[in-house]
Amino acid sequence: MNTKRKLLVLARRDHAEAMRVAAGLTIFGHQVRLVFMDRLVAETEENAAMAELLALSDIAPETTVAEQTDLAYLDAAALGAAIAEADGVLSL
Amino acid sequence: MSIDILFHVSHRGAGRYLFPLIAAARRRGASVACFFTYDGVLVAADPRLKEVLGDARAVVCEESWHRFRPGEPCPVEAGSQTVNSALMAEATRVVSL
Numbered sequence: 001m002n003t004k005r006k007l008l009v010l011a012r013r014d015h016a017e018a019m020r021v022a023a024g025l026t027i028f029g030h031q032v033r034l035v036f037m038d039r040l041v042a043e044t045e046e047n048a049a050m051a052e053l054l055a056l057s058d059i060a061p062e063t064t065v066a067e068q069t070d071l072a073y074l075d076a077a078a079l080g081a082a083i084a085e086a087d088g089v090l091s092l
Numbered sequence: 093m094s095i096d097i098l099f100h101v102s103h104r105g106a107g108r109y110l111f112p113l114i115a116a117a118r119r120r121g122a123s124v125a126c127f128f129t130y131d132g133v134l135v136a137a138d139p140r141l142k143e144v145l146g147d148a149r150a151v152v153c154e155e156s157w158h159r160f161r162p163g164e165p166c167p168v169e170a171g172s173q174t175v176n177s178a179l180m181a182e183a184t185r186v187v188s189l
Contacts, residue, residue: 002181017102017130017156024173028181079121092102092130 004029008086011036011061018092019050022088030045033082036063037076095149096122098183100176101132106189110135113187114144125183127131127176128168132189133160136168151175 007030011018015036022034034054041047041063045055047080054061074082083089097117099110110126117124125148128136133156135141141150154170180186 005180007180007186013103014130018115021102021129021173021176025177025180027174030177030180031142036124088180088188090100090102090186090188 002028005087006025006031006085007033008082008089009034010089010091012038012091014092015041016044016046016050019047019054019061021090022059022091023050023053026028026057026059032057032059034061035079035082036061036065036068036071038065040065040068047070094123094126095106095179095183096185097124098179098186099124099126100166101126101128101184102130103189104131104134105124106132107135107138107140109189110139111138111144113189114148118144119144126150127153127171127179129173129176130158130172131156131160132142133157137161137164138167141168153177 007023007025009018022032025032062074064074098176114124133152136152150168151171152168157166
C-alpha cells in the first residue's frame, strides 16, 4: 500500500524540528499542514532556513498563537477541525 | 509491505509508552514500525527496543542521531525524513509519541 495522507504537524517543543519534519513529509506527496503552537516563532537563522524549506514544500504554516499576526490563526475550534480532518497527527 | 501502526517517536521520554504499546500490538497480530526523530532517537538507544520489536522495522533520523548521540554508532537502521514520508504512506495508523 502506498497512500497519500493528510498529515497535521503540531509544532510545540521545537519549531525548527517541526518545520524540518513537515517539509520532509511532503516528499511522498502527502498533504501536510503545520501549526505553530505555544509561543511566537523565534527569529533565528535556523528557523529562517527551515521556513525557506517550508516554502519550497508548499506548506503555508498556521498558528494558534494570536500574537503571531503574520500567519493564519487557528482558534480551538479550527484546530479541532484540523485534527479531525487529518489522517495522522504528529506532535513535535 | 503494509504497516498497521507506525509509531512516530519524537520525545526522549516516550519509551515508557512505546515499549508496552509495541508489545500489545504484536500480541494482537498487528504489524508495526517505528520512526525516531529529534530527541526521540534516544529511545532507539534503549536495549529493550530490540527485544520488543522482533522483526519489525525501526528507523532513526540520521540527522537527529548525530545531533543527540554524536560519534556513536546507530543501533538500528539510519535514514532520513524521506523514509519517514515513505513510512507514512505505508501505515494504516500513525501514533505520535
